[in-house]
Amino acid sequence: MRISEKAKRYRWAEETLGTLSRELDLLLEQEMVIPAEPGGWWHQYVCPVHHTELEFDPYETDAVAFRCPHGCHLEGEPYRGAWLVFKHQSLARFALQAAAVYAGTGEQRYAELGKQIIVRYAEMFPKYPVHPDAQPWMLKGRAFHQALTEAIWSTTLLRAFLLLTDEDITFADVLPAVEQFLDLLEQSMVQYRHILIDVKDNPENNYTAWLNASLSCIYAIRGDKDKLAGLVEGKGGILHHLDIGVNRDGFEFEGSTYYHVFVLRAYLIAAEMAERAGLDLYEAAGAGGQTFRSMFDALAGLSNDHGILPALHDGPYRRTPYSREIAEVVEIGLSRYRNLSYVPLLGAAYEHLFGNRVRGGLEALLFGVDEWDLGQRYGPRESLLLPETGFAVLRHPESPLSVLADFGPHGGSHGHFDKLHISLSHTLGDLSPDFGMVPYGSALRKEWYAETASHNTVSVNGISQAPHRGECIRFETLERGAFLHLRSSGAYEGCVMDRRLLLTGSWLLDWFEVELEDAGTIDWHLYSAAGLIPGDRDGNKVQWVPVSSDDWHDRKMNPYIKPLLCLHGCSSGSQADFQLRQVSQEQTNGNVTMSLWLEGNSEVTTVTAPGPADDPSRETEGLIYRQLGTKARFIAIYTSGPERAVLGWKQGTDGIPVLHITLNGQTDEIAADHHTGLPEAITTIRRS
Structure with a gap:
């Protein structure tokens, strides 16, 4: 459908056309300047202090000073080169926008603007060198450090060209410049393609x-x-x-x-x-x-x-x-x-x-x-398993909670050390998501966001997992609930980790077992999207003890994790409760209650850490549940609302331990294996 037809048929298209026209009118008020310098690498457009992406104004014709959202003032390289990436990309986008607005309005000034940007770049492109400042690992571009950036940029510019010619705008008067641009671009892309596919076999x-x-x-x-x-x-x-x-x-x-x-x-x-x-x-x-x-x-x-x-x-x-x-x-x-x-x-x-x-x-x-x-x-939204990629999502039609788990291949240069990580959600918003990745020019890329300690999983002896692939032992969805059993045996030498997740209409059970050949420190991490409030322990208020900096420095812990309060001397057979706030799309209230079953020789600490990657300086709250030895068991249960589930163990008639989960006067029983104490399947749930 032509854009002019959309604007007549749909109110949203008519309004959008007006908004885009006004944006272009602002551009038309200033002199069109195409930077003579090629762009650098956009990932370096990041504040070294706050690790946030720097601000960019597409109407700014030139820039020598750059600001982060928190007020830092930066100058010089690599920020200038990175700014140029944004500038070149924004001009290509303006060309496409101008072509679209012309297609919708027929107003000649927009066609002339789009054509002007395209022709200026066609004339400039031969003057850009194969980038001398590109990093060694990159396929080098002309207009940018990376051939990848050049390819993306070129598709925007060439789509604009095609849309204008579709609307009967001719480039015959500038054909030599356009042809030279297309020739050079084709030569570059063909060469890069040969290097990547044939030479590097990638x-x-x-x-x-x-x-x-x-x-x-x-x-x-x-x-x-x-x-x-x-x-x-x-x-x-x-x-x-x-x-x-x-x-x-x-x-x-x-x-x-x-x-x-x-x-x-x-x-x-x-x-x-x-x-x-x-x-x-x-x-x-x-x-x-x-x-x-x-x-x-x-x-x-x-x-x-x-x-x-x-x-x-x-x-x-x-x-x-x-x-x-x-x-x-x-x-x-x-x-x-x-x-x-x-x-x-x-x-x-x-x-x-x-x-x-x-x-x-x-x-x-x-x-x-x-x-x-x-x-x-x-809806309804069903549970999902992507077995080759290694993602699974548990959903239940009667539960507002859902959980996504990651167990697949490491992911190469874009992977994280995060096997058996989970992301928790509620129908009102995220509870404990993956916090993403900062621009690659930030030190936090490798020091925090890719590390195990930044994910909702388990680390051993304060170091990150090795790159490896976990496995899905069992994925099962029945009317009573959805069950997932994941295993990792490659995260650490001599270490086997099992995570079992069970979602019913009433609660989500997270059962994580770790076994080591040699005794070590085993940390279970959980980070909240919007806040975590320590609550009762066994239904009684408890005194959380502030953690001193000296005590914390003695631990093996990622330096970006800062302690708040610690619950010392956890006795086996008790529980601690917490409220997880939601990143709500509809309301500001409404928490989820998490209850931890406490084991002997363990310790629970509330912490702060860098927040979501769009602004790491906005700290997130979390907790670290630490156990020592060759074996560790972490049991957590989540319920929607303020009512907590009460956990407890009883001996079954057949001698097999049974986990009792009591919520709102109803008790679910989960039979466990006699030797491992692990829940076997969702079919073992009994309600009384």
Whole structure:
């Protein structure tokens, strides 16, 4: 559907067209300046003190000073080079925006603006050198340190070119400059593709998808159907990359939500260009059955009830460009596949961008169709297992709680040391999510956010897990509840970890067992999204003891963890209760109660640590439950609301220990194995 038709048919498109027009009018009031300098690496656009991304104004024509949201003033490199990345990208986006507004209004000044940006870059591109300052590991670009950034930037610029020519704007008067630009860009992308696929034998890399996308835009402009078809087949082609870069369960092979969206977006751009040549890739499949549709389904299945995606492995907790990318791919996915389970994803992206769940922005105008109720939740939502990627989500129709667990492959350069990590959610919002990743130029990338200590899992002797893959022993969903048993035997030498999760309509049970060959310090970590309040122990108020800095320095602990209060001398056979606040989308009140079963020779400490990766200086609260020895057992139970579950053990008639969970006058019994004390399956629950 043409943009002008959308503006007549849909109120949201008409309003969006007006907003985008006004944004361009601000740009038209100033002189158009295309930086003569190439961009650097955007990941270095980060404050070294607060580790937040620096502020960027797309209307600023030049910048030599840069500020973080907390007021730090920075100058020079690498910030200048990183700012240039944002500037070049913003100008390409303005070109596409101008083309879209012209398509909707027919006002010539917008066509002239889009064309001017494209032509200026076409003239400038040959003057950019193959970047001399790029880091050694990078495939070097011209306009940027990385060829990857160049490929992404070029697709935006070339989409603008195509949209303008679709609307009968001619580039005949500047054809030599445009042709030279396309020639150089094609040579670069072909060379980078050869290096990556043939020389480095790394065709599954996410770079490949974007090199294919850039080349597909070039070939679509030139009407070269043969070369477009050549990008589909063969080693490193779109079908081959779909087969090796996406797991059979539909998720990107690195296990990163961000890079999953990143690769899917590149695929969709290539499919858009292939369609111009009469090739339909929207139902293309890899050898293992991977499709674009299955990639969308995986995203919808992993998101929380509000459509917010978990920040699994490398990827921002929240970031404006990322939300735009999500909006783009989901608008396209909804237009192609009409799956209503994708709608909350779109609503969440627009809520981050605009503060409420309304359609708007360039992505909506370009790719959106129809009317969708972005505040609607579509259900029922079922439990999910992605066995190859190693993610599982437990849901129950009678429970507001859900839990996502990570047990799969490490994830390579974008992986975290986080096996058996869990993220807890409530229908009102997240309780204990993965906090994402800061820009790679921040020291916190490796010192905190990728480390085991920053995740809701177990660490041993204060060090991070080794890169490894866990395994799913059992995944079961029945009417009574959903059960997951995960195991890790590669995190530490001589260590086996088992995590069992059981979700019923009344509660969520988290049972974590660790066994070591040699005695050590075993720490169970949990971080709250919005706050953690220590409560009662055995129903009585207890005195939590402040932890001195001297005592804390004697421990083996990540230096970014700061202690608050400690519950010493935990006696076996008692419990401690906590309130977990929610990151609520609908209300500010309403907590979840967590009860810990306390073992002997253990210690519980409340702590603070760097918060979500969009602003690490906004500290989060958490707790560390420490046990010593060769064996450790951590049992936690979560209930929605203020009522706590009371835990206890009894001896069954057959001699097998039975865990009793009493809540609101009802008791559930979970039989456990006589030797290990571990719950065997959800079918052993009995209610009295």
